[in-house]
Amino acid sequence: MKVHKFADKTSDRQGIAYFLPFSQFDTKLSWTASCDAKTNALKLIPKAEMTPKTGPDPDGLYVIDYASLDAFTKTSDIKVDFYDNGAIKAINASAEDRTGEILSTTLIAVGKVAGATIAKSSEGNDPDKQKDKQPVPVCTPSLISAIKAVQEAKSGKRDDAGRLVIEGVDQKIQNVKTATEQLTAYSAIILRAGGSITDAQKAEHFRRILAVSAAQVELDIATRTLSEAQKKITFTKSLLFPARSSVTQSPAPEMIDIGALAKWVFDDPAVFCRPDEEECKGSGKPTFRDALTQLAKENSLRLKLQANSDFAGRFNTSAEASAEAGIRYRIAVPATLTVCGQEECGKEPIKAFPVQMMNQGTTLYLPFKSKAFTNATLSATFAQNGVMTSAGYAQKRAQGEAVAGAASTLAGEMGSIIDTLRGNEKSELDLLKEETELAKAEKELADARAALIEKALDPNDEAIAQLEAETALREAEVANINAAIARIEANRRLTEAQSSE
Numbered sequence: 001m002k003v004h005k006f007a008d009k010t011s012d013r014q015g016i017a018y019f020l021p022f023s024q025f026d027t028k029l030s031w032t033a034s035c036d037a038k039t040n041a042l043k044l045i046p047k048a049e050m051t052p053k054t055g056p057d058p059d060g061l062y063v064i065d066y067a068s069l070d071a072f073t074k075t076s077d078i079k080v081d082f083y084d085n086g087a088i089k090a091i092n093a094s095a096e097d098r099t100g101e102i103l104s105t106t107l108i109a110v111g112k113v114a115g116a117t118i119a120k121s122s123e124g125n126d127p128d129k130q131k132d133k134q135p136v137p138v139c140t141p142s143l144i145s146a147i148k149a150v151q152e153a154k155s156g157k158r159d160d161a162g163r164l165v166i167e168g169v170d171q172k173i174q175n176v177k178t179a180t181e182q183l184t185a186y187s188a189i190i191l192r193a194g195g196s197i198t199d200a201q202k203a204e205h206f207r208r209i210l211a212v213s214a215a216q217v218e219l220d221i222a223t224r225t226l227s228e229a230q231k232k233i234t235f236t237k238s239l240l241f242p243a244r245s246s247v248t249q250s251p252a253p254e255m256i257d258i259g260a261l262a263k264w265v266f267d268d269p270a271v272f273c274r275p276d277e278e279e280c281k282g283s284g285k286p287t288f289r290d291a292l293t294q295l296a297k298e299n300s301l302r303l304k305l306q307a308n309s310d311f312a313g314r315f316n317t318s319a320e321a322s323a324e325a326g327i328r329y330r331i332a333v334p335a336t337l338t339v340c341g342q343e344e345c346g347k348e349p350i351k352a353f354p355v356q357m358m359n360q361g362t363t364l365y366l367p368f369k370s371k372a373f374t375n376a377t378l379s380a381t382f383a384q385n386g387v388m389t390s391a392g393y394a395q396k397r398a399q400g401e402a403v404a405g406a407a408s409t410l411a412g413e414m415g416s417i418i419d420t421l422r423g424n425e426k427s428e429l430d431l432l433k434e435e436t437e438l439a440k441a442e443k444e445l446a447d448a449r450a451a452l453i454e455k456a457l458d459p460n461d462e463a464i465a466q467l468e469a470e471t472a473l474r475e476a477e478v479a480n481i482n483a484a485i486a487r488i489e490a491n492r493r494l495t496e497a498q499s500s501e
Helices: 141-155 169-196 199-231 258-262 288-298 399-423 428-451 459-500
Strands: 002-005 016-035 042-065 080-082 088-091 107-110 164-166 234-241 302-307 327-330 333-340 351-357 363-366 375-382 388-397
Touching: 016 080, 016 141, 016 302, 016 327, 016 351, 042 327, 042 351, 107 351, 141 169, 141 199, 169 199, 258 288, 302 351, 327 375
Parallel strands: none
Antiparallel strands: 002 042, 016 042, 016 234, 042 107, 080 088, 088 375, 302 333, 327 363, 333 351, 375 388
16 A cells, blocks of 8 residues: 655545644743833743644645555455544544543743843943943833733732722632632531521521622632733734644744834833934944844743654654555654743753654554455554554465465366366257256146136126125124123123132
């Protein structure tokens, strides 16, 4: 059986197409702004949230050429079942849906808070000493207000005296916890009361149930308020990493959008140079956009996926095998997903996670070659994440045994043919017997045809038929009378039996 790599040639597109799965991570990158309480200097908190998944490999599209099994002396049968996402479920077999095996754990890595360099220092205004200094990115008033709204939505709002006037998510969570504990404690009292529970106890139990429900509703409202407030101080971007099975690390650092960052930083003319001002070029001050770009780079993130050291040397790249190699599939090997800063992943990553990896280097093959005079079957089943769950190969008849059986069959067939040919040489006695049997058969055929001819109607036939019908009627009437007599006798005996008891 041949399996072709998808290509432009029509011959390589004829058959059952399927994608090889490969490891991906549904990734959400975010940057949250914060402002220093004293200087209002802007700080960014980068964060990566990654959920493992498998996707169709753009470089792993293959076509099963089932016609390659056709032969003059053979019959063939191949069936491929697929999941809804296009992954192979089974080849020549049924399979259990193992969608739940797909990993769903979210991996979270929070970056270090990047501090800003102070441009104005004790060195004064000496340009030579300030060329290597970066200006302080100061938060805009709107960003400061937005951060304050987030803090109040989370921790509650307090007056000048420090008294809590509006509860936040933290307080709402505590309210739900307290109400739940009170309900649990009172439920124990209800259980002990059993059937002797009073109406007052029922009312109190119901009140506590309502208290838990009300606290949960208030928490949901507070959580939505906090989520809306956080959107104003957070920039988020989503991506799939890696984009294809040949990629193992981010081709470039992932950065916050410069336009979003510009809304958070105060564009101070005294700090940032204007591009159209000639006298500003020699001042050593950066332009506003250059400063934002530098800040974005300092808080950028990179991702890297690599097989562990025990596997790395053998599972990196894979040369394309011939079409006769068989069904392509992949295995998962232990690997490490690393989240790094702006520099390429080195000795001090932000965080590293143990994961499973399927890529080009983990491709294996299920060959299937059916030789002459043999009977073989191949079956395999896969989970939806691409991992093989079962595989089997059966050689139901050995080639040597099949050849011997075929030779014996041919010899037997030849003997039957010779006997038949000899039987075709008939003697005169055989011919005479055949003529006698033929004449006898012709006589029996003539008698049968005569019997089918309708005879003339006899006037007495109708009278005879009427008499037979009347006789049958009389016999039926007599039978009814006898049955009635038998019934009367049975009732009499039953009455006697009951009276004797």
